Amino acid sequence: MADAEGTGTAAAAATGGAAAIGPWARFRAEFAESRLAMVGLALLAAIVVLGLLAPVISPQNPYDLAQLDVMDSKLAPGEESATGKTYWLGTDDQGRDMLSGILYGLRISLGVGITSTVFALAIGLFFGLLAAYFGGWTDTLVMRVVDIQLSFPAILIALVLLAVLGQGVGKIVVALVTVQWAYYARTVRSAALVERQKEYVEAARVLALGRARIVFRHLLPNCLPPLIVVATVQVAHAIALEATLSFLGLGLPITEPSLGLLISNGFQYLLSGKYWISFYPGIALLLTIMSINLVADQLRDVLNPRLRR
Amino acid sequence: MSAAPLLEVDGLRMHFFTKAGVVKAVDDVSFRVDRGQILGLVGESGSGKSMTGYSILGLVDPPGRIVEGRIVFDGTDLTRLDPAGWRAIRGNRIAMIFQDPMMTLNPVLRIDTQIVEAVLAHADVSRESALARAREALVRVGIASPDERLRAYPHQFSGGMRQRVAIAIALVNGPDLIIADEPTTALDVTIQGQILFEMQKLCRESGTALVWITHDLSVIAGLADEVCVMYAGRLVESGPVADVLERPLHPYSRGLIDSVPSRNERGRPLHQIPGMTPSLLSLGPGCPFRERCDSANGACRESPAITEPQPGRRLRCYHPAA
Amino acid sequence: MSTTPGSAPLLELRAISKRFTSRLDLAGRIAARLGAGAREQTVHALDRVDLAIAPGEVVGLVGESGCGKSTLGRIVSRILEPTEGERRWKGRPYAEYDAPSARAERLAIQMVFQDPFASLNPRMRIADVIGEAPVVHGIVASRERDEYVAGIMARVGLDAGLAKRFPHQFSGGQRSRIGIARALAVKPRFLVCDEAVAALDVSIQAQVLNLFIRLREEFGLTYLFISHDLGVVRHLSDRVVIMYLGRIVESAPTGEVFSRANHPYTRALLAEVPRLEATKRAYVPIRGEIPSPLDPPGGCHFHPRCPVALPRCKSEVPALREIAPGHHSACHLNDTP
Numbered sequence: 018m019a020d021a022e023g024t025g026t027a028a029a030a031a032t033g034g035a036a037a038i039g040p041w042a043r044f045r046a047e048f049a050e051s052r053l054a055m056v057g058l059a060l061l062a063a064i065v066v067l068g069l070l071a072p073v074i075s076p077q078n079p080y081d082l083a084q085l086d087v088m089d090s091k092l093a094p095g096e097e098s099a100t101g102k103t104y105w106l107g108t109d110d111q112g113r114d115m116l117s118g119i120l121y122g123l124r125i126s127l128g129v130g131i132t133s134t135v136f137a138l139a140i141g142l143f144f145g146l147l148a149a150y151f152g153g154w155t156d157t158l159v160m161r162v163v164d165i166q167l168s169f170p171a172i173l174i175a176l177v178l179l180a181v182l183g184q185g186v187g188k189i190v191v192a193l194v195t196v197q198w199a200y201y202a203r204t205v206r207s208a209a210l211v212e213r214q215k216e217y218v219e220a221a222r223v224l225a226l227g228r229a230r231i232v233f234r235h236l237l238p239n240c241l242p243p244l245i246v247v248a249t250v251q252v253a254h255a256i257a258l259e260a261t262l263s264f265l266g267l268g269l270p271i272t273e274p275s276l277g278l279l280i281s282n283g284f285q286y287l288l289s290g291k292y293w294i295s296f297y298p299g300i301a302l303l304l305t306i307m308s309i310n311l312v313a314d315q316l317r318d319v320l321n322p323r324l325r326r
Numbered sequence: 327m328s329a330a331p332l333l334e335v336d337g338l339r340m341h342f343f344t345k346a347g348v349v350k351a352v353d354d355v356s357f358r359v360d361r362g363q364i365l366g367l368v369g370e371s372g373s374g375k376s377m378t379g380y381s382i383l384g385l386v387d388p389p390g391r392i393v394e395g396r397i398v399f400d401g402t403d404l405t406r407l408d409p410a411g412w413r414a415i416r417g418n419r420i421a422m423i424f425q426d427p428m429m430t431l432n433p434v435l436r437i438d439t440q441i442v443e444a445v446l447a448h449a450d451v452s453r454e455s456a457l458a459r460a461r462e463a464l465v466r467v468g469i470a471s472p473d474e475r476l477r478a479y480p481h482q483f484s485g486g487m488r489q490r491v492a493i494a495i496a497l498v499n500g501p502d503l504i505i506a507d508e509p510t511t512a513l514d515v516t517i518q519g520q521i522l523f524e525m526q527k528l529c530r531e532s533g534t535a536l537v538w539i540t541h542d543l544s545v546i547a548g549l550a551d552e553v554c555v556m557y558a559g560r561l562v563e564s565g566p567v568a569d570v571l572e573r574p575l576h577p578y579s580r581g582l583i584d585s586v587p588s589r590n591e592r593g594r595p596l597h598q599i600p601g602m603t604p605s606l607l608s609l610g611p612g613c614p615f616r617e618r619c620d621s622a623n624g625a626c627r628e629s630p631a632i633t634e635p636q637p638g639r640r641l642r643c644y645h646p647a648a
Numbered sequence: 649m650s651t652t653p654g655s656a657p658l659l660e661l662r663a664i665s666k667r668f669t670s671r672l673d674l675a676g677r678i679a680a681r682l683g684a685g686a687r688e689q690t691v692h693a694l695d696r697v698d699l700a701i702a703p704g705e706v707v708g709l710v711g712e713s714g715c716g717k718s719t720l721g722r723i724v725s726r727i728l729e730p731t732e733g734e735r736r737w738k739g740r741p742y743a744e745y746d747a748p749s750a751r752a753e754r755l756a757i758q759m760v761f762q763d764p765f766a767s768l769n770p771r772m773r774i775a776d777v778i779g780e781a782p783v784v785h786g787i788v789a790s791r792e793r794d795e796y797v798a799g800i801m802a803r804v805g806l807d808a809g810l811a812k813r814f815p816h817q818f819s820g821g822q823r824s825r826i827g828i829a830r831a832l833a834v835k836p837r838f839l840v841c842d843e844a845v846a847a848l849d850v851s852i853q854a855q856v857l858n859l860f861i862r863l864r865e866e867f868g869l870t871y872l873f874i875s876h877d878l879g880v881v882r883h884l885s886d887r888v889v890i891m892y893l894g895r896i897v898e899s900a901p902t903g904e905v906f907s908r909a910n911h912p913y914t915r916a917l918l919a920e921v922p923r924l925e926a927t928k929r930a931y932v933p934i935r936g937e938i939p940s941p942l943d944p945p946g947g948c949h950f951h952p953r954c955p956v957a958l959p960r961c962k963s964e965v966p967a968l969r970e971i972a973p974g975h976h977s978a979c980h981l982n983d984t985p
Contacts, residue, residue: 219722545922598854
């Protein structure tokens, strides 16, 4: 209520005094305001680096069945094997090193989460902008499909798709893209409908700029902020959904375990005291999703103009 | 000095303590309002006029804070009031009208509910008599068929009609003082004319004092008794409206008046004040207008104090216009 | 300064009407079929408006909210298409300028917007805001763009060193100058200014109005200056056109309007304008609300508020007739001797 003239001009002056501060620099400064978000970002960066470097830093290639020794199965964390190797996080029922399994699992989970988000974002963006800019029956058609899609639980659609398609990394990405694009389409459409009414878009039309240029150079960059927020949250959702599907045995093949599959593998031993097979992959999954959500929360605060102080 | 004024603002300073620095939104503002008097508070954006209004009503939120000065309303210093004290005064003895009537109105409640609530919050009366007061308030602000209007929702009204309802809510408890912050700025000329007419009549009839905050000198010209001109958080000039508009003493008020199109020959370039309003954040000592001022000299690096060059006129400048 | 009577108009609007219909979607249509309250609503934003503007003329378009002045500006600048009627530029219909070879003529009509915040793309640097269109349309080569932009910025009183900044780093007054520079960059001959100074502080407003006056002389521009502020319009315009609920009610040289206003609405409007000179005057307001353009009153739209309305005003639409040389008014009172 008291945010009338005084603070407004002060804020404008504070930024106006320095040289050309781009929206990007301002965004970085505002993002860094939350220490918790910075912790989340650091954690997320560490997880991504670990996942990327998995083949280099893992003690074992968990996908290479030749390297697995059934004699080493279900060793407790820190226990030494018959061949003298130490498994710091223990092994699973096939003698797979849990640390290596988790590192490779992170790689798959992040890879699947990010790839499916990128594809879903691109498809959703395309249809959302189409619906908003053209309106009319295009809008009606796209948005009714979106409505139908969103009225089914995501897990149900994914389950049906995977039951039809079968297992594999590519197939789970297809399933995740199918259940996610609708969120982006809806978000970008509502953002674009607001932006389209603004005078700068009218100005572009008076300047006789082409339709594609107006949509992609003027409309699109201004629709991105809410989309980035949704995308970040959706990466976490995609990872969780992939883990769920794998846990249910419909995701990835048993030879290429993701975090969900690792948790599922250990589930039957959880009550017999061999907690580590499920526990450590669970922690890794938790930290990944939590760090993404911390980043997403701060992104929402910074990018949502309604929450602007 | 005659009898004690209804409202006396004395040396008010209200600052915002932001991360980037201290913003002196209101910096040494003093004025008084007598019962039944209309005071115009004029300034451009960033002048601190609205913040002065918010300070009087205790509506300043952190990081803003009143750092100095007194606001004495009918013998009570408002800067020392506790929340219970505020509840007894705000909306009852002092009311506020905002530029956007939806600041006052709740979009999901019917008009009668909202006005009756405003009455019952401060008066121990029955619902029926509260409703009668609500009806009477609508009639007073010139709303035809009040019974029908009472049962409507805000979204069913035009902008001008909503502002009338907001004014009716402000009036319903018979306040001694109304603070109005640009209430007609968003309205059409003919509707603005109607509302100015009603407000003038109401103040004359009921003895309610009015502080009218605006950027528009010509609205003040026809409405107010006294005017205070503000610039960059400070009061630069005050006095009776006719005197200030006819013989402005401060170079800023003179520049402002001269730049109004009707004061200029048609088609010729308008008188203009060069430059732009300084940022309140980087404002150093000295007169904040000196960068844009023709008569500024070395002396202006020291902040001028308020003087009284003529009876009833106050001025903050070393170089008053002749 | 004034119009040369009889000269061929630069811009001409003939019987322009614009209706906005709120179409029902599928669900709404089904609901309507089933007898629910949903109905298509039509707003008559413009009702057969004729307007001709001579080269070099400044026409002030005045009216209150809902009068259609902004719609008219957007039809002139091609943001909106009229429902009926014809637009002509230099005596030829607009459609003849759609070909790529007529690009320069199409760009000749530009617009300056009201909101100094929303009218600039917040994610573009000023150099792009001003320089994009001239490069796209081949007015300037892309490697000479920065120089070209600097030249235009200087013409509107902006420091060319600020070209790499973003809109949020400018004050309101500077932002309106950027909006003007963007329009000038494509070498227009005609500017539609839609409430171009309404959002500015008084002292900044004077600076921008002076800029408009100077640019008019420098570039030989013609203006359609849309404003609710009669003081601003009076200062700038050669001719004033007054609209009420989608129709032109009066049109006359500026001096005539302010000295010999004919239409009762114009007279009421003039009486309501707050004036510096009118110290402590008693406001005597005009009656009633502005009717909704969804459901305008029949006959002369102004009759419910008119102090001198005749019975025929309720049923008959008055024609816009010349009552003195160059002075048009749409009022039945002019027919009664």
